Amino acid sequence: MTEVTRVPLQPIAKGSLTKLWIGIVVAVLAAAALAWYAAPRGVDVDTVTAGSGPNPGATDVVFVRYTGTLEDGSVFDQSQDIPLPIEGIFPEGNPLPLDRMVPGFTEGAQQMQKGGTYRITIPASQGYGAEGRTDPQGNVVIPPNETLTFEVELVDFMTMPDFERRLATLQQAMQMGAPGDMGGDPSAPEGQAVPQDGIQPAPAPLQ
Template structure:
């Protein structure tokens, strides 16, 4: 007959089980913290003032007022009021074609409604990534490589690219008609210009 040798199990010291579970919990929390910190940050759109109606599409032109800032709060870009609006043609704000913007701005703008004010936070990989952006006049770097960007945006209005191009053509026709109607302009029907002797 085979004999089984028994090994006595030592009792767990008082409080050791609690310490074991606390150690496991701390290890899980540290692992989750490292995973969260190293994970790429996503795009964030925070509403300051609610807008109304629909949202722009990826190929629309938006009319906005904006201020672009770096993580340290310094401003790298700010919209300037253009000699618009032209009543019945263009609304106020800067026209920005979304298909020509950095991916994060385009994606964020597509979540904004007309008349709303928003804070748009763009991680570097959806902005300019590893590329630096310099002022073309001074050569000074205004957006360092791998910079997260924050924009304060007021969405004034938006329209399709086709409507935008049609309205540009309309303005060009109006300007051509105004130039043709000036006295002394060729084909204006005014008195002929005096000829030298």
């Protein structure tokens, strides 16, 4: 039968025990800091000009003016006010349904307030990821693993049911064709006045 060799443990002096615990605590804190540093960064929202009132919800439609830039500072997308034929139904700005945006844009928008201007920094994990985004011609619009920055002015927002009710009112008024109620260019096609399915132009924040 093989005899197990026993290694006697040396007694630890009182001062050494304290140093041992301090060493353990330092090691744990260092590991925690490393884990935090290595963890994926979330969406960063900086207030440029403060707004007021409540925040949009995750399924609301926001009306915004925005400029999207890449890491090198180049502009890849910029909003344009939608020319609506009847004033007073929709606010100014570009309407974006938050439940159709990339996660980072939706998260950032929910921290904004009406009338405010914000800078939203979206990591690739909350944007277009490792695939990036190309246009219909195959040109790269968003490079893979790209951090995006949006300068956003929140003009107003409303719920999706409210947006749909106003859209129905607008379409009904356009069908009636009342000259006194029409504004802007009456010859503009309906698809231009109230774009459907993605509400263009807004290629960057869309999923």
